[in-house]
């Protein structure tokens with residue numbers, strides 16, 4: 001169970017600033033210890049038999065369940081599974097990612113970490129974007145607007161062919177004014193069945209849904225999100241968004257939008273790290289296939 005933000009304290013649970021980052025995460029063990037408390041806030045739970053009992057600590061950072069005797073580690077079964085990149089570098093990448101108002105590029109990560117391989121940087125960034133979708137997130141509720149928008153995306157980076165893609169948007173309206181959380185989904189076409197499926201997947205059944213496709217003027221929330229999203233894609237990716245990566249960008253944007261009021265960057269870092277240890281591993285092949 002995730003801890004409520006109000007119960008978390010800057011400088012104790014999450015970072016205040018970069019100098020604290022350097023202080024806290026001085027070596028791999030310190031990073032592992034921090035991940036341990038995020039993954040098992042109430043003590044170790046064996047991923048195999050679910051026994052809630054402190055494990056044996058073995059060499060090479062292995063943990064052994066005292067009940068079923070299976071071995072595991074704090075990173076096994078998370079997005080850090082089998083990574084050869086030091087956790088310190090992962091943490092630095094997460095700090096960087098959560099501290100940029102706009103999105104970041106794989107090239108930016110490569111430069112930051114001084115990586116020889118662009119592929120490694122690209123894979124880190126995509127795993128983090130994958131972790132940005134909270135695996136346990138709640139559905140939207142209350143008063144919701146649902147509508148579609150079109151995003152211009154490159155179909156082929158070499159030929160610079162642009163094509164419009166349909167993105168479905170759902171946003172919570174807060175009375176008397178203001179917006180809550182959003183969900184986004186790329187679909188082939190805004191058909192009735194696609195929209196209905198989206199509503200079923202992301203919105204609580206007892207919500208009040210306003211959908212007036214195509215009368216956009218009655219939809220201030222989706223309208224706002226659509227224009228912010230387009231501006232963000234343009235500013236961050238200079239319009240060079242490839243269709244096969246659009247889902248990742250939508251996830252990243254959703255994470256940023258839904259935490260826009262987050263009172264600190266350190267808390268954002270905390271949340272993404274927390275999601276990183278509760279998100280299943282993603283292989284390089286899995287990234288390309290998605």
Ligand SMILES: [Zn+2]
Pocket residue numbers: 046047048049050051065066067068069070
């Ligand atoms: Zn066990």
